[in-house]
Amino acid sequence: MEPDVLVIGGGNAALCAALMAREAGANVLLLEAAPRAWRGGNSAHTRNLRCMHDAPQDVLVDAYPEEEYWQDLLKVTGGITNEHLARLTIRASSTCRDWMRSHGVHFQPPLSGALHVARTNAFFMGGGKALVNAYYRSAERLGVRVRYEAPVDRIEVKNGRFVAALLRNGERISARACVLAAGGFESNRDWLREAWGQNERGEWPADNFLIRGTAFNQGVLLKHLIDDHHADRVGDPTQAHMVAIDARAPLYDGGICTRIDCVSLGVVVNREARRFYDEGEDFWPKRYAIWGRLVAQQPGQIAWSIIDSKAIGRFMPPVFPGVKAHSLPELARQIGLDEATFMQTLNDYNAACRVGRFDHTALDDCHTEGVAPAKTHWARPIDTGPFFSYALRPGVTFTYLGLKTDDTAAVRFNDQPSDNLFVAGEMMAGNVLGKGYTAGVGMSIGTAFGRIAGTQAAAAALKKGAQHASA
Template structure:
């Protein structure tokens, strides 16, 4: 039997969710003097949302290596002398964002994300988050130096696990209350104002009085029914890469009180992930270990033995978030990344983990014989690809223009014949990270109604914000967006609370 009670001690701000965006919002509001409660749907050992599963790479604008060294202060002069760090300006970031979203990203939100990115990274460092250089995935050694590329040179220490450990530590240090196994179910309003929130906790319905609510509990990628309804029936088969608790609760609660929908409800961030990855994120194996992101050096074939994307269209930072859905469209929702010994040393570390599914053979005929595919067509496609590869200088540190001619789809960059054994096949399927459809939110984190006016006392951050990402996104922008709009939502909620709350310190 479900019982109910009121929680009489009021909070200025209640944050729903406990990932990167949520904790940045909670810390920001607390720093502004608010009494803050965080509601985490999952248990203590499954806290951290999708952020827990990331590899920690975070995209921000910076001027030069000196700007990076302020974020990574333990970098020695000797190390710095061996680094080539191209500038990644605010304009570079904005252009990348608008390019990969086909110009659909809301300009006001896109500019806010970009312009606030460096200051927010600095603020995160002040909160105790440790950043390191992303040597493994975003640099190559050339002529004795490490050359960084792709605008993504920094990651959090110990990946998403480290990020969340440090944010939780900071939240607890400054007196933020965190309730686990507490599922927010309904926003309470009086007139046009948010006055409280209902939640389920261990068989009880609890009402918490509050002046402001920040929704930062993710999108609906963990909800099979919503995936099918909004993105397509085939998405019922997608692996959920992150937390199982992102089931659209916050979106539904906000819409119930008049929030406007926004963004690409038919779209999502999805990637190629190991075919045998867990069906939902495994909190005992964090760190984004199942992804397979070295495909620009491969060719990818489906079960019928046919290629279906230009693997070398761009750096993986700008294609991986959309290629997952292309894999999902293939027969059996599976594809095979094929490599030879020429490029095997270039593959990212996830290809060497014991969790990686791999087939290896000394000849292509032997390799294909190990796979449940149309073997004749598979070998024919590889032969045609090898014959189409053009001369040129192969350079994995830049878009080298070494492509193919006479086949479709082409391979625009990094095309080498697959001819030197041993040969390798990695089966991949589609893993969904988060959905792009969410709420209409302004650049300071206020949730808007159908008239595009703020809903008094309601704010949002992270994946709850619709309108930033369409079709695709630049790698590392999800964590950055969560932090930027989390911090802003916390500040906005605090300003609102000071005007309206009796509990503010």
């Protein structure tokens, strides 16, 4: 039976769209490219949702008002964001949790201490995998049909209207409305190479990128919509949620546990054994996602986070043990860096430290003077053995190149919104995220626009159905 609404994708945004369309009375079919065991896309690796709130609410402490959320987003994006759509996302984040709970999502009690996010982020009990499993159970209970291992390679569009989807197996599925929520192109190595190109050292940086999430986000539909249907696009193809992760992480699906969280508590050096950025710029929820791009710009796309014993116990322990040495020269030799340059870098940094009242939970007054780059917070000499090093590579979570949209989530062609083709999640996140990232905002965007897209698609489909019935 032809569905009223076809949802292409299987992560948070797609599921939100499918659930909202079904609740609005539409017959819904969801196509997930991955096998059932790998369903959920990058959403399965998530942990939390950044939420606006004007007063303490259930699992959120204190207040995180709209203007502060907006200023945080403005800061990390450097102003490369659509304020109208950003504020829509922010406001929607304050009202979605009851709906999420109605579909089986549970939230855990507030976190405190070093994670520093109990005020701004609501954490899913069981993480993102539990969230997508809850949504799939709810979808199936409500009668949403789900097909796995059903990748869509192309869609038919006529005069800006969705007509049908063509699956890789040759099958054609028509529908009265469609929601595209099939992710970015971060798993497509050829496209990453094309986007990043070759640097002045003759390297292809993308060859050294690791993918934190799913292997199924190949960007096939995104490329098809942009190249073949000339859909309006937004964003820079080199911009992405990119984190510095353990260089020993797997190529795909390493997830949150591969992140290295001790960057702010020590120094980071490149292959030439030199520092290249302020390790103490801000708390990790606002600044952890700049480090992947910073490492991507270094020789060989590799760097090392260096700490001493004073930092132990103050950050989330990595999955893999670091390289351990009882002296800094020994550490340099173990990780293969030039010992003389490494020692000059560390000695210059240590001499520049102006230690005040150290507090890794606040923007403290421990800083450097007379060294470049400066370290503006949490600067303490690295002088207490044993010493540890963690090799870092760029870890891509999702890309920001996407389809331009508006507050109806409609795909646009020549600046005209389609009346039955909608987009949500990574495929449109670049409207809000031109660059940078702050923890939990990806799930805020996916949830907000997934719900809008599902509602709009159901309305378009049911309107079309009513017209056919009256004819």
